[in-house]
Amino acid sequence: MDLKRAEFIVSGIVQGVGYRYFVYRNARPLGLYGYAKNLPDGTVFVIVEGKESAINELHKILKKGPSFSRVEKVSISILEPKHDFSEFNTY
Secondary structure, eight states: OOOEEEEEEEEEEESSSSSHHHHHHTHHHHHOOOEEETTTTTTTTEEEEEHHHHHHHHHHHHHHOOOOOOOOOOOOEEEEOOOOSSEEEEE
């Protein structure tokens, strides 16, 4: 199985618009584990582990965002998995 870890930083209008819950609703069905968290600078940090194909699909979804968001940029770093998540959460 081709497991990877990805870290995303999502910028734009992504706080106060349900973005973290949007990530949660989309990451779980893809079989991804990790979390989404608001950062003090107004961005959202998302870290996930799972199949590379699922991470690629989530990347596309993150670029769209929920209806009230306006995503300007999604940066991604692909890393080796650490296997330290057992579910997906929001903080």
